[in-house]
Amino acid sequence: MKDLKEHIDDVQRKCSYYFKNTDLLLQAFTRKSYSAEHGGENNEVLEFLGDRVLDFYVTKVIAERYGFFKSQTDTYDEQEDNDEYCIKAHRNEQDFTELKKEIVSNANLAKRIEELGFKSMMYLGQSDIDNKVWTQEKVKADLFEAILGAIAIDSDWDPDELQNSVEFMLQIDDQLHDVEDGMDELKENLTQDNAVSTLKELAESGRCSIPQYDIPDEQVYDDGEYWWSCTCYVRSWSIQKTALSKSKKSAKRYAAYLVLCDFFGIEPEEE
Structure with a gap:
């Protein structure tokens, strides 16, 4: 395992966010098993917050990329049509529910943690070490969400910083399927x-x-x-x-x- 403190600048760069209070970032990487043995806070509350941040901003990005009013289309009839809001369908479905679920799934978040190289920097107690929890999908997904929770607190819920980190950490342009050219x-x-x-x-x-x-x-x-x-x-x-x-x-x-x-x-x- 690596010591996060020795790689903190690289981690912040990969999150596209630089912390005013780096203790929050350390907390995001701290499992409950470690805090039980060594004291201090763990990442469970930050994970809870990050889960909400992730859900909101992924939905927001989808709406910004693929939402439209009927008045924006060539077929809109100002006299006959209501100016209703629509979202382009995905895989022949009527909405983006499945796409959003795919992006925020544990499998996808765990994959990104692997690609970012973060899994080896978690602070783990002995029970977690014995069980090799860093290999578990849910544990890696929890870390992803905890980092977003830490960014939310440190930035005072700055919407631009949060959306930027969500998009950057997820590489969301690669995650979103090409609806326009589908x-x-x-x-x-x-x-x-x-x-x-x-x-x-x-x-x-x-x-x-x-x-x-x-x-x-x-x-x-x-x-x-x-x-x-x-x-x-x-x-x-x-x-x-x-x-x-x-x-x-x-x-x-x-x-x-x-x-x-x-x-x-x-x-x-x-x-």
Whole structure:
């Protein structure tokens, strides 16, 4: 194990924050087992604070990068549309809950502690040494959060310092998936079942106009059977497709799928 006091400047540089009270940084690296044997405070309270800091600022960064008002999109109609707030979808989901969970997960925080080289600088009591706790994911994640808690106290909760440290320590640009250029992923994951939601997602993120669906009240007779018909039209792409199916829902789904297949240039599968 390394003595943190001998590497404190390097640690502060890697946190992108220089402490006025370096005792707080030492506390962030101090496990309860060590303080029980040697006295002083441990990092549990700082970890609690850092957990809240991490959750808030990761959410804030996501909102700043991928949130938008409908008035900012090319498809906004000032006369017809409300100026609502939206966030671009991720992996065909309606929000960024899973992405945020991924970024703040113990696995990801532990990985960053490894990459920063901090795990070998913790102050450990004998029980922790015997159990080799520095190898445990949760212990390393707790250290990450405790460092943020220490920065919060030392900076008097300075929002700029906190957001900078969160982004810098997480290397958040590498963590965030490229939502803007995620068309290949949407194309690869396209199915008939997710076609309506995928088309809605593209419209909400400003990549196409809002799809228009026309489902007549009467069924149509074709090839000896009655079918429900649905026409899907995306004005900004100049694409219109009509589908026939046994239910209104499936007709709408397949019409959206045909539009997307045309847009992506792929051969549609039969319903």
